[in-house]
Amino acid sequence: MRESMCLLIKIDRYLRRTGMSRSQFGRLAINDPRLVTDMMRGRVIGPENAARIEHFMAGRPA
Incomplete structure (x- = not known):
């Protein structure tokens, strides 16, 4: 679960930098x-x- 949260944070940063949609x-x-x-809703x-x-x-890379 913790790894998924760390990955979700990395994805969120990537999306902000690139402007790409989810x-x-x-x-x-x-x-x-x-x-x-789905990850935001708890998907592992x-x-x-x-x-x-x-x-x-x-x-x-962005």
Whole structure:
């Protein structure tokens, strides 16, 4: 749970820097447009998806 919260904070910062919408981020990162909204509602992200999300943000800097 804690890891998901840290990841959500990183995603939020990324979205602010890039101006990207939540749904576009989720779609591009892991093909799930509800990703960020679901995480805000408590969805826990597994290690594989967390790694894909981190990789996406690292590969597309603001």
